[in-house]
Amino acid sequence: MLDPEDEPRLPAELEQAIFETTAHIRPLSIPTLMLIAWRVKKWVEPLLxxxxxxxxxxxxxxxxxxxxxxxxxxxxxxxxxxxxxxxxxxxxxxxxxxxxxxxxxxxxxxxxxxxxxxxxxxxxxxxxxxxxxxxxxxxxxxxxxxxxxLFGVQRQIDFSHRLFAKITHLEVFGGLLSGPEERWKQLAHIPHLTHLSFSHEYSVAGFLTILRTCTLLRVLIVRESSNWICTAIERSPDGAEIIRDPHFVKLGRREPGLDWRRGAWHGGGDYWVHAEECVALRKRRVGEADALQYVFEEDGF
Incomplete structure (x- = not known):
């Protein structure tokens, strides 16, 4: 019988990669993996x-x-x-x-x-x-x-605050900036903002201001399960410009909490990813479709 010290062993780096990959793929297996050895516990417990x-x-x-x-x-x-x-x-x-x-x-x-x-x-x-x-x-x-x-009723929302210094993805629940155009322009103070979503705030003028001033923005999403936003955009003098902008995406009925978990646990597949797919599709089909025709639901477009 081989001495335990002489038994074939994988390099520690490869062994660690195997266990960490297993933990990522099957998170429910982490408690079991932690029982294998102290070194394995050290590798996978943080992933739990x-x-x-x-x-x-x-x-x-x-x-x-x-x-x-x-x-x-x-x-x-x-x-x-x-x-x-x-x-x-x-x-x-x-x-x-x-x-x-x-x-x-x-x-x-x-x-x-x-x-x-x-x-x-x-x-x-x-x-x-x-x-x-x-x-x-x-x-x-x-x-x-x-x-x-989050800011509190006594504190003005300040998009130049360090809170937003590294923010790339922002979803806003509830009302936010209804009012003068200058208030919507404040979103441009977020230096790395590429993905923006509104759950309840709908302002056609605000959407247009954001699309014009947030130069790094790749996706502007509006969560809306009714036809209200479609009607508002179609009746607005600026509606045609919004409709033509491929970065504007109307989101259908989805379960936000589940969608967040899908993105966090799987590193993708959430509504941001689907919205980017919608943007790419519209850019390939310039002049053939508008933002209001591409509404994606829980299972896709």
Whole structure:
């Protein structure tokens, strides 16, 4: 029998790559992989917490969970884990989805205090928060939230703030900048913004201002399940210019939380990717179709 030291072994770098790839493909296998050896545990445990979804919503927690991925943490569960564990790997968290009730704000405070390396953040709440000081210094690249609630009613939304310094993808829930054209131009202060989406804010003049002033913008998405926005654009004097712009995309009925998870867990396949496909298609078919003809739903165009 061979001495254990003489048994054939893979190079450590290759072995690590194999286990990390397995963990990425099958996240549910990570707890089992961690039992193989201490070195494997060290490699894959951070991946267990790379994407965290926290929600008590039945729709988020129970329905339509993506195959191969665990269900979201309940608010009280993750709060208890953070409070009781001295070694919670918060620095491993890159993608964070937080949905809570106003009475549960201790939960997002504890999580954001522990997780200071978040790059992709979804904040969903029913009212104002006091989380701004915990969010403003995160190295965010993607942000999904109601900015009015994040900044607070007493604070003016400032797109030149360091909060937006690295932001490339921004989805705005609720109202934001209805009013003079100058307020819409402020979005151009976000230096690296390439993807912008609105869930409820609809202003034809605002869309046109954004398309003209945000020079790096690759996609402007409007989430709209009715025909209101189509009618408004068609009746507007500036509607024709918006319709002709291939970067403008109208999004049909999709489940936002599930879509976010699809992108975070699979590194693509979310609505940003589909919108880019729509933009590319329209650029190839210049003059043959307009923005209102290409509306993509949950399963594509």
């Amino acid at each position: 917490y790379q994407t965290i979804v926290v929600s008590d919503s039945g729709a988020d927690a129970d329905a339509k969970n993506l195959e191969g991925h665990r269900k979201p943490f309940r608010c009280r569960t993750i709060y208890r884990v953070i409070q009781q564990s001295k070694s919670f790997p918060g620095d491993s968290v890159r993608d964070l989805f937080l949905s809570w009730e106003p009475t549960q704000e201790a939960v997002p405070k504890a999580i954001l205090t522990a997780c200071r390396s978040v790059e992709n953040l979804w904040l969903s709440t029913a009212g104002p928060t006091t989380l701004f000081h915990l969010v403003e210094d995160l190295p965010l690249k993607q942000l999904y939230c109601d900015l009015r609630y």
